[in-house]
Amino acid sequence: MKDERTLGEVLLAKGVSRRGFMKYCSATASLLALPPAMVPRIASALESARRPSVIWLSFQECTGCTESLTRSSSPTLEGLIFDSISLDYHHTLQAASGDAAEAARHAAMEENRGEYLVLVDGSIPLGNPGYSTIAGISNVDMLKETVADAAAVISVGSCAAFGGIPGANPNPTGAVAVNELVKDMPVVNLPGCPPIPTVITAVLAQFLTFGQLPDLDHYGRPRAFFGQTIHDRCYRRPFYEQGRFAETFDDEGARLGWCLYKLGCRGPITYNACATVKWNQGTSFPIESGHPCLGCSEPGFWDEGGFYQPISTARIGGGTALGTAVAAGAAIGAAAAAMSRRRQAKTIKEG
Amino acid sequence: MELLDFARGPALQFGLYAFVIGTVWRLLGILLLAAKPDHSAPRKRGGILAALKVISSRSVTAREFRQDTLYASVLGYVLHIGLFVIVFLFVPHILFFKGLIGLEWPGLPNNVIYFVGVITAGVGVALLLRRMTHPVLKLISNFDDYFSWVVTMAPIITGLIIPIRFGIRYETLLAIHILSIAVLLTWLPFGKLAHAFLVFFSRGTTGMVLERRGAKT
Amino acid sequence: MSATHPFGAGPRGNIDPILNEVMHALDRLLTDNESTAIDLSSLPFGPGEIEELEEQLGIGEIKAELDALGKSLIRETIYPGVWWLEHRNTDGETAGRYIEITRVPEILKAQDADIGAGLKQLNRRLEPVGDAAVT
């Protein structure tokens, strides 16, 4: 089961030319957001790289992340990368099922002890472990067992990274993110609903190429992809500065491609690479398609109020609370005045 | 995001409540004090119209005083107009108000707002320096004056930093900006910034008292 | 774009900055013999902007097509030394776009590994004819 060949050997065996390999390396550099000048270094690193074993665990999720990842038609460059890892367990994709599947997982763990990567999509219910089980094993148990000898964990998608929809208010299953359970090893968060497939492959490529995990921000997200906001890289940004906004989805501004801030765009507070990497083989991204960013790669994005509420809208209570405030102010003010008047009356009486 | 959530949630909410409670409290605490009727025979009509007259007329310094107060009034005008522009004509702010009161009005391009913001901040500094050096202002100034200055300038400065970033995350800066507004709202009714609403009452009172005498207002 | 808006026309995005960068890169190529490559996939483009950039750079004297892991188009622009590279995958989808400012793009040059492989292949082909083959 364990493949000892280097990536160079695998590609050569497939009859890929050196030019093809260079083209692959350029794509990898681009994927890792590294400058093209890095291509020779990547080439030499990849030649001797060995295929890491990957175990993919799916918990409370919708399979959207896997869909996103497999949406790219094979064989593409991303697909090639999947050729270059050994995806030893993925209960949606693998042919094996039942005991055989679980056996494959145990075998992969055994053979690659301390070196394999665990990819997780979906959140883990703590409210009642029985809410989500695979082969009779609760999610939390399977996670703990699987990560025990892993090199690192990659949380794919907002559910695994931050709790996502299952963790949204009122969180009936007590869903938590992976990094709330896995504390003693590196956890890379690749949030997004779904995450950009290229970002998943890029992290794998990084691990494959340099044997290390990327530089992470305070939410455990790779800085190379989550270092800047959508707003910062948005081609509609100049319209924001000019004060030209679409007011509705079908007005003149919307047709002219003006800024979607007023329609609730979360671009300014959402860190992701959608505006540059884009989706569907670089075709487009939500804003380019005329819809504001929902901020799906930010923690708790489901609980941030209406998607179409501008971000500068205050998240505060309604009119009754303010009415109470007015009444309270009136009561205190009237009491203060009454007290002063009593002091005056006393003075006048005393002369 | 946690700080931002706190800022635009509980912090801002507290600020708004404090603002509303404080404003009503202060106004009623003043207006419900004993009022003495004026039995003198009026020369002209007083009342609300007289109040409105002085509320608007006192916005302009009388010609006779203009030269002596030129520097301070120009700075004062620029500060107030600047504050008005950045508070009410910046699109994200308008959307904030829309969320609050449901009304919306056209804004200005952000670059204009940034420019006005810088001018306003500069004028704020000039006014502070004047307060710290002018013998009259030095004498009559107290904690309220300086604290109110800080509280007023903080949202302008924090707002201006947002597009610059200085390597700080957007939502952190936004959160700090909103927190500074929460502080401003909380303080406003309790200190001299209350002149934002008291000005109508003090000018109006003078209008009603002096206009009915036919005296100069 | 609406021409009546008081604050000027819409955004031209990255086109002018990229053309500027290309100009400086060309200057470095001439004076320091330093090559530059710009990865267009790392830059935010609005709809139609890449096409406009391509149009601005124009079509020059050389056009080449590479067929390895899908097709790649390599084309000199109207500015000699400025190359437009487009990698496609086997499905013909665009996988990457680059502007290279160099004398000849590296990928056009025959690679030692491939030359070696070709040599071996040629050698094998000539083997039955005699011993004249180079080793």
Next chain:
Amino acid sequence: MSTSKIGYDDAYDLQAKRLSVKKPEIRYDKQGDMTDDERVEKAMLHFVKDFGSTAATYLDACIHCGACAEACHYYKVSGDPKYTPIWKLEPFKQAYKREASPFALFYRALGLKKKVTVEQLEEWQHLLYDSCTVCGRCSLICPMGIDIAAMISLARHGMFKAGLVPHELHAVAERAEVDGSPLGVTPTVFEDRLEWMEDEHEVDINIDQEQADVLVVMSSIEIQKYPQSMAATAKILNAAGASWTFRTDGFEATNFGMLSGNAEWQRDMSMRVIDAAIKVGAKKLVLPECGHAYMALRWMGGNMYGKPLPFEVQHISEYMAELLNSGKINVNKVKQSVTYHDPCQVSRRGGATQASRDVLKHLGVELREMKPGGDYNWCCGGGGGVVTIHRADELRYKVFKLKMEQIEETGAEELLTSCANCRQTFDDGQNHFQWKYSMESLLEVVADNLVEDEQ
């Protein structure tokens, strides 16, 4: 109430160019024998009494912009920031914040506003009395529209109760309360002097008529120092054919109760006149050339009476303007250039600015307005009781210089006003500086130029 230590009989120097007390070196800045704590307590109690909604609105609104300094002649001539008008109210404001403001409870509980001290009050005596003529220029410059002058008058109430009034002012006020006149004009003295004027100027003067449409009152300053004013008044009223009278039971228009800060005395003094007017069934009360009398009776009289006065109140300049405008009297043209000094309480604070202008128009003079003039006129520096306070002289002369320059700039031949208190301040200043201008009375100029045969 406390008693003055100066005897009445020989205290006043009637020969001096202004209302003056002899031997001013004897100084008493405190009245009565209260302890310091008692003084503070009294001051506080009586400050509190005045903190109604109007005062509160004003005292709460100050933004410390300092603009009022630029309107104040004391600051202008000295450059001393302590003369900033709003600073003169500092202890009053402090008391307000602590005792009656909406947040008073917090200020007291947390000690955010200190108690006013007796030292503060003593220090502020100079600012509230010696260096404020209540002229109200500062009230016009204030961007918040705070009527600072009105607040000064209120602050004086507490100062009086605390026995912290400049001595001369206290003395004249006390005498006015006890004798009915600050200058010892008893009914007998008044009658004597009226009779003297009747002879001297050959004019019929009505005294103590039982019934009259118009009650005319005078100020002691006129009775004692400018008695010709009484004759001039009589001449005009006679020419107008009015039913009028002077009353010995209500002749004193000045109100030193108001100036010194004693609200009860202010009421007593106003009520003497009001009662007299009611007694004779007057339809009109004509006030003399006196600024603060106009404030006391025209604008505060009804409030002292507790309801609207049953008669009209006019300043003599208003009355003259009315007579001239309606043709009831006529005057000969005077071919002179004149500048007119507006008494603060009549013009700026009283709203009768136009009346004197009308009179001057009928006189046909070339009016050269001062700059600033009219409602923005600089005060003579003697109002608000300041002219009585000796230790304030030096400062007052500085202020007077400002006035002199302003008048000289007009290049007018004659200088007129319609306030005896301004007049005595000018006379004193003229004497001090050996100045070329003499202040003349608008009333007397009208009387001198009456077209007599009209009747």
